[in-house]
Amino acid sequence: MGSKETLCRTRTILCFLLLFCVSCKCSASEFEITQVASLGVDASSHLARKIPDTLFGIFFEEINHAGAGGIWAELVSNRGFEAGGPHTPSNIEPWSIIGDDSSIFVGTDRTSCFRRNKVALRMEVLCDNCPAVGVGIYNPGFWGMNIEDGKTYNLVMHAKSPEMIEMTVSLTSSDGLRVLASAAIRVPGGSNWIKLDQKLVAQGTDRTSRLQITAKTKGVVWLDQVSLMPSDTYKGHGFRTELISMLLDLKPRFLRFPGGCFVEGSWLRNAFRWRDSIGPWEERPGHYGDVWNYWTDDGLGYYEFLQLSEDLGAAPVWVFNNGISHHDEVDTTAIAPFVKDILDSLEFARGSAESTWGSVRAAMGHPEPFPVKYVAIGNEDCGKENYRGNYLKFYNAIREAYPDIQMISNCDGSSGPLDHPADLYDFHVYTGSRALFSMKNTFDNTSRSGPK
Structure with missing residues (x-):
């Protein structure tokens, strides 16, 4: 009897639960059907705040070979043999020698035909019966040259030899055993330097290739300014097409260049100098x-950055050195030559083709001015002893010469007014995502009428 009562009671409970669930489901369905929610959005123009066209952009710095070995398409590292310094003999890295002491002697001297790049490489072939592959030098580029099947590469080099000498230029695998492209070149005898141009068409792909320059007969030859670039750079402007296409996809509205700490230098003697570029x-x-501890030949220079800004449809933001590095500073009483240097840089960018520096730009292939409307006076230098004094010298001179240029201070104006005039200010943060999210209200109380 007890078991039957228990069974009946259990069935009753199950039936009740089933009816309850059905009832809830019906009620829920009825609720879903009968309840209506609405969300109102007031998009009135007087309530909206326009997002500036220049909100998103690119900050470029020559760091980790972002330029040399990166977006700049030059494949040869240390193409002018200058990285070892002005005194000879010097280190020629990353160039290396093919052959041994009995077959070749390689060194540097100061006999180049280029006034500002006097170091050249001297290669003396010693062997009568040289190896079949020849002896000479090779350059691995930046971590190996990415040579692609079917592509054309433009080789330019300068050479001289007292007597005619024949050489071979090749693109090979990293061990030199596989030849991807090769051509014979002849240096006529004489005392004058000559420029040699050679196209190399790759018959294969190798991501870690190298450039070889070899000879098989006795003789002496000097080499300098050896360049190898793909023929399909973006618009012929020297940039790697596949990387620029990625930058274009970002749709940047400004390009801040060339740095960064690269602008300052650890010491001023090693800071970026626009005239030299x-x-x-x-x-x-x-x-x-x-x-960042590496050599750059400044093939990617001030002009190329301006050209890149134009190619990207981005406003150029020229960050210049204000007489301050990480370890030394120019006193404000002696800053005048630095101020003039920057005024000259602005004339180079914006001046007419008839102006002193605008004519230099025009001779480089861009007669129309570049629309530089933003400059940053220094990089992360706020708090340095001479920053405020130097800043005001630059600010006043640029404001007088170019009143439409907006000037960017290195000092943070988000929490209080600046003690010097500025149109914009830098806000640089180096931290993790958690800290960034915690700063979401940082600008809530920032003045809307002062520098941005």
């Missing part, structure tokens, strides 16, 4: 970036 590439002395 313009004109014929063979005459650019290059410099050692002592903050």
Whole structure:
């Protein structure tokens, strides 16, 4: 009996639960059907705040080979043999020698035909019966040259030899055993330097290739300014097409260049100098970036950054050195030559083709001015002893010469007014995502009438 009562009671409970669930489901369905929610959005123009066209952009710095070995398409590292310094003999890295002491002697001297790049490489072939592959030098580029099947590469080099000498230029695998492209070139005898141009068409792909320059007969030859670039750079402007296409996809509205700490230098003697980065590439002395610790030949220079801004449809933001590095500063009483230097840089960008520096730009292939409307006076220098004094010298001179240019201070104006005039200010944060999210209200109380 007890078991039957228990069974009946259990069935009753199950039936009740089933009816309850059905009832709830019906009620829920009825609720879903009968309840209506609405969301009102007031998009009145007087309530809206227009997002500036220049809100999103690119901050470029020559760091981790972002330029040399990155977006700049030059494949040869240390193309002018200047990276080892002005004194000879010097280190020629990353160039290396093919052959041994009995077959070849390679060194540097100061016999180049280029006024600002006097170091050249001297290669003396010693062997009568040289190996079949020849002896010479090779350059691996930046971590190996990415050579692609069917592509054309433009080789330019300068050479001289007292007697005629025949050489071979090749693109090979990293061990030199597989030849992807090769051509014979002849250096006529004489005392004058000559420029040699050679197209190399790759018959294969190798991501870690190298450039070889070899000879098989006795003789002496000097080489300098050896350049290898793909023929399909973006618009012929020297940039890697596949990387620029990625930058275009970002749709940047400004390009801040060339840095960063690269602008300052660990010491002023190694800071970026715009004058040294313009004109014929063979005459650019290059410099050692002592903050990020590598040599750049400055093929990607001030002019190229302006050209890149134009190609991207982005406003150029020229960040210049204000007489301050990480370890030394120019006193404000002596800053005048630095101010004039920057005024000249602005004339180079914006001046007419008849002006002193505008004519240099025009000779480089861009007669129309570049629309530079933003400059940053220094990089992360707020708090340095001479920053405020130097800043005001630059600010006043630029405001007088170019009243439409907006000037960017290195000092943070988000929490209080600046103690110097500025149109904009830098707000640089180096932290993790959690800290960034915690700063979401940082600008809530920032003045809307002062610098942005």
